[in-house]
Amino acid sequence: MIARYSRPISKTHPWRFAMTMLAASSALVALFAMNDSRAQADSSSDLIKQLQGLKTSDADNQAAARAIKSLSGASDVSLLQALAAMKNATPIGRNWLMGLAGTLYRKAGANQTAELKNFLADTTQDAEARYLVFQWLSTGNDAMRKDLLSKMTQDPSPELRFAAIEDALKSPPESGKLAELLDAARHPEQVVSIIEKLKEKGTTIDQAKQFGxxxxxxxxxxxxxxxxxxxxxxxxxxxxxxxxxxxxxxxxxxxxxxxxxxxxxxxxxxxxxxxxxxxxxxxxxxxxxxxxxxxxxxxxxxxxxxxxxxxxxxxxxxxxxxxxxxxxxxxxxxxxxxxxxxxxxxxxxxxxxxxxxxxxxxxxxxxxxxxxxxxxxxxxxx
Amino acid sequence: MKINFRTRSAIAHIALGLSAVVSSSLAHADWPQFRGPNASSVATDAKLPTKFNGESKENVAWQTKLPGRSVGGVIVVGDQVITTSSSGMDQRRLHLISVDEKSGSIRWQQELVARGRPFCHPTSANAAPTPASDGKYVYAFYSSNDLACVDLEGNLVWYRSLSTDFPKAGNDVGMSSSPVVVDGVCVVQVECQGDSFAAGLSAVDGTILWKMDRPKLANWASPVVVKLASGEQAVVMQSSQDLVAVAPKSGKPIWKMDVKCSTIPSAMSAESRLFVPAAGLTVFDLSSAGSEPSKLWDNNKLGSNACSPLVVGNRVYTISRTVLAAGDLFSGELKWQTRLTDAKSIWSSPVVAGNTLYIFTEEGKCLVVKLGEEQGEILEINDLSESVLGSPAISGNALYVRSVSSLWKITDK
The missing domain is CATH 2.60.120.380 (Jelly Rolls)
Incomplete structure (x- = not known):
């Protein structure tokens, strides 16, 4: 056997040499793929954790740039996983994960409307991630936007609540509804706007007290x-x-x-x-x-x-x-x-x-x- | 043959770096930054319609409504027209948007959340700086000092919150200085009363390569890349206290002069001269090697309050409030000036196609002026019906305009 394999390549049959090289390269490709896949499977959750914990430094930034590149091409990272990871992330980390979510959404987000609706409805998820999903779902779909916002004037996400109150104020609400919106409003511009609308309807609110x-x-x-x-x-x-x-x-x-x-x-x-x-x-x-x-x-x-x-x-x-x-x-x-x-x-x-x-x-x-x-x-x- | 993450990342990193290094892939028609190629604001060969209308859509190929608002300008990279927006509560949502040049449809969007102060004057926006591109990547900067790099498919390559790095950086009137990309370095100028600085970040991964303290005074002007007599490129930055040129890769000052520059209109370079909005307009000679450029002339009748100067032929043009002025390129002599009728407020730096100047106003008008050596003639006053504060882009025979809430393509139909 040793002698056989020791023969000079030039002395083997060309077809046998070709087959041997094909088999060897196939084995190498399979080995690489297996290892690469395992490396990804081993590392994707670690990489997401890395993004979640990002603060701000050159070292953090370099690691994050490598991580997002790897995660964007990984087969074991889903859009919902990226969105869910924003919950326990630093503000910097949330932006990196939002970038990853954007990439994954462009790849396959259009097919996940039901899953994204469920994510939006889950108020325990990250507020910024939910607002991102709300935009994906409602852009170019006014009916869906209105329907979603109609239930969100008390939403724990400040951005969703702001959007819901903004939408509710577009058509002049009755005094009772305005009082409800005033109770829900947090953003100063909206609080002032609602107080003015109530005044027009004959109800005076002590604005300074309302703000505290x-x-x-x-x-x-x-x-x-x-x-x-x-x-x-x-x-x-x-x-x-x-x-x-x-x-x-x-x-x-x-x-x-x-x-x-x-x-x-x-x-x-x-x-x-x-x-x-x-x-x-x-x-x-x-x-x-x-x-x-x-x-x-x-x-x-x-x-x-x-x-x-x-x-x-x-x-x-x-x-x-x-x-x-x-x-x-x-x-x-x-x-x-x-x-x-x-x-x-x-x-x-x-x-x-x-x-x-x-x-x-x-x-x-x-x-x-x-x-x-x-x-x-x-x-x-x- | 186990290739660990570190190795694979390193390879990716090197590949990314190489691609950035060889990113001289800007096409002829690209308009890659604020005021276009060389920040000249000029497209010599472009042929644009002089007449168009936002309502009737005369010579409007498309209008695309975009989320939120912007007072920044437009860039063109290949067949992508790229702009930024800020939307939502306090304009905290930051959008980077690519629109297809032919159809006007949105090709991709990337969104982030402002980590710095998003506040600004009601007429401004968090999306105030114009993005920049090296032909491979796009660099988007916002008033809140969030800086993002994406590839040409919109995928986030890196992100940096400069207000997290430097917490007192910001200005509640709003910042607007646009970034430049040169020699693989993204340069930003963040000048305010708090943490006031300029920095060069690696275009590859956002690493801060250098940082230089700047005067602690509000400044909205943008850096500009100039070619020195040595053939090397430098980044010139202006402020109310100084005019400084630095080496892009190191941030090392090449020269620094005590020139009290304007803090809104930005400098530009043409014909080996540096045109600086200072004492009206001050022009420096970049053709001779030396520690600092010598002053050629200044003229206080060629001042700018908001728009950056530009050069066409033997004339330099400036706009002060609603007066367009033309000066002799070599002597600085005021050659002619004309009042821009129907214009009330102009913030958008104008652009030139051939010898025709396009000036957009905050009221949504566009004054089209034929430029001549001895006089200027207003050819048309077009109505876009949407406020424009950012500088347009020209690519091919089309004008791309970012109004506060839309992107427009204007071309002969």
């Missing part, structure tokens, strides 16, 4: 911010307030300054510091208030501010944005906080710069407390 804006503040300032250099300077009022040893008077930008009470009547809860502090520029003002909670709870502080700002809740810094005159809107800056039962101390630092343009004169903020969906949490007794 904090209306009563103690203000102190102005402190020096000439050159816009003191955003991070710790003025004594800041440390004293956090320590609970606040004084009634402090040295300010041009002499001593005292606390003053301010109650805003703005429906947007806006505190107009430009008016209160005579359009002072290059300055800092502190605003303090108490929020009495009836329980220990997780909540969100939601700030709108067109100036540099910092917010402390019970002595903990929760927001810091050194940005001037780009915009001011409800829920512009949001952060999760822990409210304790009883009185919670809130301090806001607002920094005005010295821009001279007409559009850069505003000096104002608005602040509210809500749950994670944006529904107002009202102070005890309000």
């Amino acid at each position: 804006f904090l209306m009563n503040w103690k203000l102190i300032g102005p402190f020096d911010n000439v050159g816009t250099v003191n955003f991070d300077k710790v003025f004594p009022v800041e440390t004293d307030w956090i320590a609970g040893t606040v004084k009634s008077e402090y040295p300010g930008k041009s002499g001593s300054v005292k606390w003053k009470e301010e109650t805003t009547s703005s429906p947007e809860g806006a505190v107009d510091l430009a008016e209160i502090f005579s359009n002072e520029k290059g300055c800092i003002v502190y605003a303090a208030t108490e929020f009495e909670s009836d329980r220990d709870t997780t909540a969100e502080v939601r700030l709108g501010c067109i100036n540099g700002n910092k917010v402390w809740v019970n002595g903990k810094l929760v927001l810091s944005n050194e940005v001037y005159h780009t915009n001011m809107q409800i829920d512009q800056y949001n952060e999760t906080i822990q409210l304790k039962k009883g009185k919670n101390q809130i301090l806001v630092k607002i920094s005005q710069n010295e821009q001279k343009e007409q559009w850069a004169q505003r000096f104002a903020f608005q602040l509210r407390i809500s749950d994670s969906t944006g529904k107002a949490i009202l102070a005890k007794g309000r």
Whole structure:
């Protein structure tokens, strides 16, 4: 046998050589395919886990680029698997998985309408994945869009709820329906829009209360911010307030300054510091208030501010944005906080710069407390 | 013969890299970035209709309604017309859409969710930057600083949330700087009051190859690729504080000048000159090697408030509010200017086919102007009936226009 196989190739019959090579290459192909298939079967779930856990770094990005390439061509990854994986993924990971889902949908999504409808109906699935599926199902199909949205004004997905309320508002609803929609609405634009529609029908809603804006503040300032250099300077009022040893008077930008009470009547809860502090520029003002909670709870502080700002809740810094005159809107800056039962101390630092343009004169903020969906949490007794 | 994942990925990675390296596959008719080839805004050989109408569909080959809204421009890669949109609550949904050049039907869409701040002025959109392509891949950037690369079938190749990398990057008025792709590097300019920077990312996998701090001031201008006297390419970036040229692969500054540039219209290069919206218009000489280019001329009568300048023949053209001005390319002398009647607000950088200028307005009008050495003549004022804020694209004898909610093909029918 050894001698036979040791013969020079040139001495074998050509057909036998060809057959041998064919058999050998077939075996190799089969071996490769088996191993490749096993590698894919072994690795696809790992690769999906890899995408789910992505944060942001060059190494993560390189690994993710390799993973999505592999998963896009894998035979053992389904569209529904990619969508379901978004549930336990980081925000970055969800976008990678959304990219994978997009590829798989283009390949075979049109044949999976029933499965996708079931996925959309499953409110335990990832909210962003469900909205993606909703778009696939409803684009170019107005009847389906309307039918799906008609059941979604209370959907846990903020985007689906937003779309459902938007759709419901297209035809003028009755007052009763509007009241239901107001209860369901979370997005500030929709809340304001519904309140306006209710007003047209003779029902007046306290908008500031609906949002839960904090209306009563103690203000102190102005402190020096000439050159816009003191955003991070710790003025004594800041440390004293956090320590609970606040004084009634402090040295300010041009002499001593005292606390003053301010109650805003703005429906947007806006505190107009430009008016209160005579359009002072290059300055800092502190605003303090108490929020009495009836329980220990997780909540969100939601700030709108067109100036540099910092917010402390019970002595903990929760927001810091050194940005001037780009915009001011409800829920512009949001952060999760822990409210304790009883009185919670809130301090806001607002920094005005010295821009001279007409559009850069505003000096104002608005602040509210809500749950994670944006529904107002009202102070005890309000 | 076990080929493990790492090996297979490496092979795929190398293949992807090679394909990016050899991606000089841009076709002659491609319009691969904001303002087209070389960011010139000019298609010399194109023949476009001067008359068209959005309502009657005169010379409109197709109009395709798209999801959400966009104020970005259009690119053309082969037979695909590619644009972005942002939709849904707070415009958090980011769309990258390819439309078939012939039929106007949507060929593919890829969707992501904004991880940065999606807020912007009501007239703007999260989809404000124009995408870019190297002929193999498409790079889409959004105001929320989400950057995605897809292949020409829409499959996600890589994604990067630059607002996650740099959390204070953003501007609630909206960002609009468009990316450029050069030498296998995708360059973005993210200038704002928070984390203000420019970065070069690997076109292959989104790795940040370099990052440079930029002035902490809002800026909406786009980087531009220029050819230096050495034959090498450089990325030029402008701001209200400086004008800087960097090497695409390393981000290493080649030169930097204290020039107070405009922050909305972008610079462009033609005839070995760099035309910068600064002190009206300032022109630098790129033909001589040296540490920095010398200034040839400036003219404050050739200023731009939003539209980028462009060059046709011996003239450089600028638009200030609703006045079109023509300057001499060599001396900077103002040669003529004309008021653009019927135009109220112009944000879209205009484009030229042959010697005919197409200026789209926010009100949805298109002013067609015949350009001449000594005067300009308004040939037609067309009504598209949809607001246009992004710059159009020209490919072959067709004009592709992104209005806020539609994509249009305009060609002689």
